[in-house]
Amino acid sequence: MHVLSVFGTRPEAIKMAPLVSAIAAEPQLRSTVCITGQHREMLQQAMSLFGLSADHDLDVMQPDQTLNQLSARLTTRMDALLRTVKPDCVLVHGDTTTAAACALAAFHLRIPVGHVEAGLRSGDMQAPFPEEMNRRVVDVMSTWLFAPTAAARQALQRENLAGRIWVTGNTVIDALAATVQRLHDSPALSGALAARYQWLDARRRLVLVTGHRRENFGDGFRQICSALLELAARDDVQVVYPVHLNPNVRGVVQQMLHGQPNIHLIDPVDYLDFVWLMRRAHLILTDSGGVQEEAPYLGKPVLVMREVTERPEAVAAGTAQLVGTSPDRILQAARRLLDDPAAYAEVRRRPNPYGDGQACRRIVDALCNRPVPEFAAPAS
Numbered sequence: 058m059h060v061l062s063v064f065g066t067r068p069e070a071i072k073m074a075p076l077v078s079a080i081a082a083e084p085q086l087r088s089t090v091c092i093t094g095q096h097r098e099m100l101q102q103a104m105s106l107f108g109l110s111a112d113h114d115l116d117v118m119q120p121d122q123t124l125n126q127l128s129a130r131l132t133t134r135m136d137a138l139l140r141t142v143k144p145d146c147v148l149v150h151g152d153t154t155t156a157a158a159c160a161l162a163a164f165h166l167r168i169p170v171g172h173v174e175a176g177l178r179s180g181d182m183q184a185p186f187p188e189e190m191n192r193r194v195v196d197v198m199s200t201w202l203f204a205p206t207a208a209a210r211q212a213l214q215r216e217n218l219a220g221r222i223w224v225t226g227n228t229v230i231d232a233l234a235a236t237v238q239r240l241h242d243s244p245a246l247s248g249a250l251a252a253r254y255q256w257l258d259a260r261r262r263l264v265l266v267t268g269h270r271r272e273n274f275g276d277g278f279r280q281i282c283s284a285l286l287e288l289a290a291r292d293d294v295q296v297v298y299p300v301h302l303n304p305n306v307r308g309v310v311q312q313m314l315h316g317q318p319n320i321h322l323i324d325p326v327d328y329l330d331f332v333w334l335m336r337r338a339h340l341i342l343t344d345s346g347g348v349q350e351e352a353p354y355l356g357k358p359v360l361v362m363r364e365v366t367e368r369p370e371a372v373a374a375g376t377a378q379l380v381g382t383s384p385d386r387i388l389q390a391a392r393r394l395l396d397d398p399a400a401y402a403e404v405r406r407r408p409n410p411y412g413d414g415q416a417c418r419r420i421v422d423a424l425c426n427r428p429v430p431e432f433a434a435p436a437s
């Protein structure tokens with residue numbers, strides 16, 4: 058079977074990279090990769106780390122284009138590509154405009170779609186935040202629903218999508234486990250990373266921050282920055298913040314935090330560096346989906362700067378806490394984890410609900426029609 062994997066953003070590249078490798082290594086499958094370029098620079102960073110190269114590039118980005126213009130370009134160019142490449146199956150990932158538009162193009166041409174990371178639901182259908190709608194429409198159009206967790210399967214069953222679901226674990230854990238192993242196996246690599254971040258203050262605990270969500274643009278990011286200013290005023294904390302390239306994020310963050318003591322604003326780093334920083338962190342503050350999944354695997358508490366999450370498992374397990382963007386709530390939760398060693402130790406003991414590093418093997422087995430023993434998370 059000829060499998061065309063399509064992705065366009067950094068998190069998709071990180072989460073699809075181990076799967077593309079597993080598909081390429083499977084004799085029954087043939088792998089072709091198409092990128093859309095939705096996050097050009099950060100996508101290339103992730104792809105080069107995993108040694109991935111694209112067979113096709115839809116190159117859809119235009120300055121200031123609307124979501125409808127982006128969707129139209131994606132659908133039109135994917136249609137043309139599908140007519141030329143003629144894959145037997147198209148794999149898309151997650152909740153991006155790339156995933157929704159490319160799945161639709163495949164659906165119109167009657168090419169079966171596989172949805173990696175199916176069944177996530179935040180319940181937040183508010184326009185103009187496209188993620189929840191993207192997830193739902195891709196699930197409806199898909200022949201293979203690769204649900205990362207049992208909760209994702211239940212969400213799909215509630216929507217009458219039973220019968221085509223495989224519970225696989227999240228492929229991000231495959232990518233993370235491989236990266237941790239790579240750091241472990243190479244003291245030279247770990248040493249080089251330690252040297253790259255030698256400016257970190259050994260006496261201060263590291264609070265690692267990321268953020269990029271549309272729902273936090275404007276006031277949300279201003280509030281987050283106020284909280285970070287107050288946190289960094291402590292004499293035992295340093296904040297490291299790789300700032301997303303989106304101008305809606307960069308503008309506010311640079312304006313409020315640039316040059317502030319104990320706050321290090323850096324450009325987005327490649328995945329190896331980010332994993333190294335997560336392992337080095339005491340605490341992670343984020344609105345990112347992927348980071349919410351990775352932190353529990355590394356035993357790191359994570360404060361999720363959103364009001365809702367489509368990844369409730371870590372909140373239920375106690376590793377993640379939803380704190381929104383109000384400075385009071387962020388600071389209260391952060392202080393507890395910084396000042397109460399027993400609370401911190403308890404959070405670190407909680408199990409990781411998102412995967413066992415075998416998600417890609419399960420997805421490949423499902424595509425090859427082999428039996429797939431499903432992923433079961435350890436009990437909390």
Ligand code: UDP
Pocket residue numbers: 067068071229267269299324325326327328329331332344345346347348351
């Ligand atoms: N990440 C990275 N470099 C960074 C920040 C994050 O490689 O500077 C990784 C992170 O480990 C995770 C992914 O990027 O795997 C998350 O991407 P993002 O937050 O952009 O998107 P989301 O996960 O919310 O879809």
